[in-house]
Amino acid sequence: MADFPLIYERSKPGRRGAQPPAVRDFDLAAALGEENLRAEAPRLPEVSELDLVRHYTQLAHRQFSIDANFYPLGSCTMKYNPKVNEEAAKLFSDLHPYQAPETAQGALQLMHELQQDLCAITGMDAFSLQPAAGAHGELAGVLMIRAYHEARGEGDQRRVVIVPDSAHGTNPATAAMAGYEVVEVPTGPSGEVDLDAYKAAMGPNVAAVMLTNPSTLGLFERNIVELARVAHEAGALLYYDGANLNAILGRVRPGDMGFDVVHLNLHKTFTTPHGGGGPGTGPVGVKAHLAEFLPVPVIEKRGEEYVAVDDRPRSVGRMRSHFGNFGNLVRAYTYIRALGAEGLRQVSGYAVLNANYLRVKVKELGFRVPFDRINMHEFVAQPPEGLRTLDVAKALLDHGMHPMTVYFPLTVKEAMMIEPTETESLETLDAYVEALGQVLERAAADPAYLKGAPYTTPVRRLDEVKAARQPVLRYEFEAAD
Amino acid sequence: MRTPDDLRYAESHEWARKDDDGTVVVGITDFAQDQLGDVVFVELPEVGRKVAKGDTVAVIESVKTASDIYAPVSGEVVAVNSALESRPETVNESPYEDGWLFGIAPSDPAEYDQLLDAKAYAATLDEE
């Protein structure tokens, strides 16, 4: 069967799609200068509108999605994306960021209220909605920590950021980007941060500790109050990676646990769509003693007017252009207002219920569960001895389900991390367990079968080595001719 | 798992061989290439670079990982295996011969003798 065509391969010279407004007679060369004009036209596809529609509709059919498939990806919180959020976002999509602010009061009010809602949910005192992704929020947070220590004259002294060895890769990468040296502390046998190693690493040279709670293993750090106390006593700040907030909504707040800085992932906990890889949104929240360092602009309410304030002399600066991923702020705001406090509390309750239900069922099948106690919204498992996580994951694809997160966290060999989220029914979870059971049976009867999976997907296992050794990163016009 | 007797080793899975002209040639062991999987890219140092023992001198990438390669001795980089640019898989196929990475003119001859011999290195593998 022939390869699925690229849009370039459907192209035919002279084909036209959409028609913009006609251009009047005008001497472009005179206006722009002949020397500034392109000599050669860019090679872009020429397709009719129907061909365009066929191409991108068929491409969509070569794609898993939450709307069609179960996606129990640990640490990703692939919950249902409500459609009412899309209707809400449409109401604001035509606003220009530079239109007179008195004509954007509804948008500014929404942002101000969202700032306050996020404070209420997390127990923090102030928020910036600007960062465009979780990692971006992390960078803002770590830069604020840096500014805080510099303002107190301890910037040069505190050059170290501590992260657990189970941390998501963005944590050490962010710390390095902010100019810090990263020190990793081990996870103990209970799956929690090794308290003794943590205390040994703590000192007056430490700027911050970056933690998530529950941890990336899906376990609640039971020593969190002590971890916070030890850090604060040494003059270090505590940073909360909000990736796992879904587990604790309405149950406990990072601010109350002692965190000084928090970033949230609106595309995880607050249902803004993943979009196949982005855009995410990563607002960052702080306690009062860090508020002056927040990225600008911050939305304030002055009397009856909402104002975007840039003039904050101690701010770490701008993280990106304009206000942030405003369209996603509308979606998250809509979700929070739909659920209210009670609804958010139910989110964590059912997320943790679903995860533990799956944990028990998956263990019954014969998977190893290294931390076999009450987990939070996700849990780590390993395949039975002799089976590789990669092969189990690929075999699941043939059952129409997206595999769990594989090979993360790095501290567990052959890790599988499973997070069902609260929006899945027990029937879906049972079907998942059923599928896993069939994979194990197949593996026992015919070991080679798993190594060849998947069989029914649009393409099968890819040669990723070739892709890296001989990178082809764009369509090769010359090869096609 | 091959561990040739006539080479020296570091715990971080580099091997070293002292050539007749005194150059210390360095590569990664059979164990290391097996752990890494298919090598897709090798980032080699510039000839002329001065390195201290323990410095990260090269990086070997597979599809899913990247491994830092440390200088087993101090000195100056005098040779790099540029054939690896077009054929990184040579590291997997021939880790001790054609898959060599770089050569160092050592500044302290004693450091070479401090490296593990084949038996001691093989013992560390048993512990893994």
Added chain:
Amino acid sequence: MHYHPHTPDDERRALAAIGVGSIDELFADLPAELRDPQLDLPAGMDEEALLDHLRALAAKNGARGPDFLGGGVRRHFIPSVTPHLALQSEFVTAYTPYQPEVSQGILQATFEYQTMMCELTGLDVSNASMYDGASATAEAALLAVRQTGRDRVVVSRGVHPETRAVIETYLRPLGVRIDVAELSPLTTAALGIGDDVAGVIVQQPNFLGYLEEMRRLTDEAHAAGALMIAVVDPLSLALLAPPGAYCADVAVGDGQTLGNPPAFGGPTFGFMVVRQDLLRQFPGRIVGQTTDVDGKRAFVLTLQAREQHIRRSKAKSNICTNHQLTALMATINVAALGPEGLRQVAAGSVERAHALASRLAEAGYEPLTSGRFFAEFVLPVARPAAEVRSALAARGVHAGVPVPAEYGLGDAVLLSATERVKDEDISALIAALDAVGARRAEVARG
């Protein structure tokens, strides 16, 4: 409102399987003294009330009218077919394509995007998109620092002020010095740089709308051993000489004008396209072509060993997500328009902007037209710019992005035009400018 499906029966069954008596028991690990806080939030709403609430907020935003707003964000023609295709739920609700066998839709569309960006910019390798033009430019500055080992960058004042602010946020923690190359008066003067500069950053067209001499500036940068980072409007590349033509090393910018609505500034996407030999220093996700076990062509995220999930503290950047959906919207829009349609949108904007400048001149205004401009230019005004913008808005005309004081042009606004501007819109703008007293008696010569 809620989205969990559990009935009381489901809850009972699940609790029994787990072996606990209630959901609360599942939270026993939480410190007792911190448990179950009261969240100060309004009560939840059903869908009808929710949309009423959102509509009421939306109603507090100004109505549409003749539009001349620019400053890097513009409302161009976007055919209906573009959002129809881009917002299919398989594209919207998919995850990052880490399992390529079931992600060929996203991966192939990204490969098509990467190809288009290479064609538009004339450079060799594009990544899969970044957050926005400003942060992409900051990442390009960091790339130049890594590549050259030098610790100074030179940025033209013609680069958007917000972009310059973001560059500073990113570079300050690493001790990299940023120097500003001045405009004289509307375009970048000679750089006068030494061999301690890692990169030179120039915007084309610049923030004020005028065309820079990119070839001369690139030659100057290269003579000093620095990289040239061109910050470009991707739509303008349908007409203007691309970065590859003047041998720039990196092309970055914001993709909004290629096919996303203004959305109050976000989400948008940033792009970065580089020369082949910068591939290893390149941040962000990249999609590559390969084959599967049956020999079928397939696409996959590749060269991941540069990224944070593998290299951690030694990654080229901490960047994790890209801005896939908005980049997809642009990809589909460019394919919908085709090269001729894209050219028309660009040319139409240039024509309308020049028509606007002419009619303003005829009406006794003095737009700064001594420099060549693309589809935006500076108009000196008689009152503070922010006041002019507000006064125009009160008359239903959206125009007048203020020119910041740092440009030394006095009270002035940016006026932008797209292909959608009608003659009567221009009449309305001029009438409104007259009515708000914007015309200067004495004008600055540009």
